[in-house]
Amino acid sequence: MVDIYTKPGLYDAIHQNYSWDKDLIASIADRVGGPVLELAAGTGRLAELIIDLGLDYTGIDTSNEFLNIAIEKVGNRATFLQDDMRQFDLGQQFNFIFIGFNSFLHNLTDHDASRCLQSVHNHLTDVGTFLVSIFIPDLSFLYREDGKLYPATSHFNYDGGRCRIMETNEFDDVTQVNKLSWRLERNGELETTEYQHSMRMFYPHMMDILLSDAGLEIKEKLGDYDGSPMDEESGMQIYVCTKA
Numbered sequence: 303m304v305d306i307y308t309k310p311g312l313y314d315a316i317h318q319n320y321s322w323d324k325d326l327i328a329s330i331a332d333r334v335g336g337p338v339l340e341l342a343a344g345t346g347r348l349a350e351l352i353i354d355l356g357l358d359y360t361g362i363d364t365s366n367e368f369l370n371i372a373i374e375k376v377g378n379r380a381t382f383l384q385d386d387m388r389q390f391d392l393g394q395q396f397n398f399i400f401i402g403f404n405s406f407l408h409n410l411t412d413h414d415a416s417r418c419l420q421s422v423h424n425h426l427t428d429v430g431t432f433l434v435s436i437f438i439p440d441l442s443f444l445y446r447e448d449g450k451l452y453p454a455t456s457h458f459n460y461d462g463g464r465c466r467i468m469e470t471n472e473f474d475d476v477t478q479v480n481k482l483s484w485r486l487e488r489n490g491e492l493e494t495t496e497y498q499h500s501m502r503m504f505y506p507h508m509m510d511i512l513l514s515d516a517g518l519e520i521k522e523k524l525g526d527y528d529g530s531p532m533d534e535e536s537g538m539q540i541y542v543c544t545k546a
């Protein structure tokens with residue numbers, strides 16, 4: 303098993319057209335102002351967006367491999383630190399802190415999620431804004447047929463081939479952790495390497511409790527990056543918060 307977060311080239315190839323979160327994040331950053339902190343910043347997909355607004359940007363991530371690519375992309379126009387979102391102390395406060403693209407789901411326990419949000423609270427200025435964006439657990443996805451491969455992405459170009467990701471998953475309904483195993487299909491042939499990552503499923507009522515317990519007040523609950531409010535049809539849960 304290979305940790306997907308050691309493979310930045312593959313990750314960037316999969317997400318090369320992923321941009322539907324950019325407008326919302328840029329508009330909030332522009333309104334709130336810097337400095338800006340991104341948790342789980344990855345390969346710097348969103349860093350440039352913030353830098354282009356003329357704001358100071360800091361990104362933290364646990365993956366050295368991903369951070370090296372982020373640094374290659376934006377050089378010294380940003381600060382990237384290897385750090386853990388589950389508990390961090392950067393000795394600085396920020397006007398805008400965000401964690402996008404489901405990365406919050408890498409807090410695999412309530413304890414991790416609480417510590418993460420407490421660290422966010424400690425790093426947020428009194429007038430600051432915090433955004434967290436995750437999908438709403440989809441039961442059909444959690445109770446798939448065991449061992450069956452499902453397409454996880456549309457086709458993308460990678461390493462000279464036409465590829466897509468096929469996945470199996472194992473959902474533990476006690477811990478609410480979904481273990482994903484990805485395999486690359488290249489030009490119709492399935493490769494043997496398995497790439498793994500795990501995500502904790504958080505339902506909206508749990509997010510309400512976790513955010514409130516960390517002293518964060520939800521100002522907006524969105525169900526999509528187009529700014530529409532969260533309702534029973536929503537696939538996403540996006541919280542825009544301030545300090546309570």
Ligand SMILES: C[S@@+](CC[C@H](N)C(=O)[O-])C[C@H]1O[C@@H](n2cnc3c(N)ncnc32)[C@H](O)[C@@H]1O
Pocket residue numbers: 307341342343344345346347348362363364365368385386387388402403404405408
């Ligand atoms: C889905 S990727 C998102 C990357 C980037 N934010 C984006 O939007 O493209 C998840 C990221 O979370 C990072 N990550 C996982 N666990 C983490 C932790 N405990 N602390 C910080 N980063 C973590 C991974 O290394 C990876 O870069």
